[in-house]
Amino acid sequence: MRKNGKNPENIALNVTNLACERGGFEIFADVSFTAMPGEVILLRGPNGVGKSTCLATLYGALPKSAGEISFENIDSEREPREYLHIVGYVPGVKTTLTVKENLMFWAQLYGGTENVLPAIEAAGLDAIQDSEASILSAGQTRRLGLARLLVANRPIWILDEPTSALDKQGDQWVGQLIADHCAEGGIVIAATHLEIPHLAPEAVKTVMIGHRAMDHAS
């Protein structure tokens, strides 16, 4: 029996035949998958094929040109965006705030935990928590951006290349973060080439995004 502490409402996501058009060009089309609690959806495909665009369509920043995105079991009083965490390819870290202030802000904005120390420790930044984020290396900045996922509990994580700029240990750390989230019933949708450790293979679904845009470009 799986714990579902991260997703008590059993939120699921159903995407059918999703497509997106930008300026008359079809960026991607016919993306369909179902994300049940505890599952990881990996979007794969070569550069420029529309992985980031697909994620942006999922979290609502871009309009879809066809298809359906439906969140199941969400409270009709709340917006779908309140169930999502997004970490894009730019980490959203303010360099003139300290590590702790950065995370405190997200915790307060998202109505999350009062105590951000566990998230700082999880990211391995506890020794420099009161230093300005400008002294962090690219990898540490990345970790700080990802630590945002831990300060407020949201069932669905949407991650765009979460392991860019990270070393091998960082890769492992992100893998563990995703695995832990899913072990407790969370859903992760990521554009990444990461192999996720400690996760049952049947919980990982790979969605290939096609070559349509590439064909047009050439």
Added chain:
Amino acid sequence: MKPFLAVLTRDMKLATRIGGDSLTVLLFYIMTGAIMPFAIGPDKDQLAQLGPAIIWISALLSLLLALDRLFRLDHEDGSLLAMRQASLPLEMIVVAKICAHWVTTALPLIVATPILAILLNLEIDQTLRVIFTLLVGTPALICFGAIGAAVTVSIKRGGLIAPILILPLSIPTLIFGVSAVSGGAIANAQDAALLFLAGFTLLSLVFTPFAAALALKMAAE
């Protein structure tokens, strides 16, 4: 309320730390006002007559300086995208950012106005009047500026385009702001101008959050 305060305090911290704009804007304001007597000449009466207009134009120009930073940095480093996932609507985030921006840029100018008033040979009662009209009118300038900043947020190096968009919108505020101090030809015109100025501020406070939030959403597309 807590998420709103979180955005407010964060923006205030960012503006007052190294790389923030508060002090730059303040110094620009004082310097712009201070060089006017050199251009106009040492005629005290003329300076006192032009004083309110000089103070208002200095305030307008200095506020334009910092407006570009209102959304651009958050847009570029991904913060704005993540902020949109909060339960707090984007419109309220815009309001919080505008409030923080007013406190960190416009308020210091208003506090420093007596320095300019001395340089321009303004009477005490006229100085107080200028300070009062700035208190009433600067929120409108910041609001129009926020719309301009939101519209140009996705343009790389669009820093100079926003002022071009905002300046024409600021003309009514400038007209009523200055005439609320010095009146003009018609008797009792000052009070009427002050009411118009307050009206502009209230109107802009109502419309700006929606207009700016819409522009920011379109910029993310």
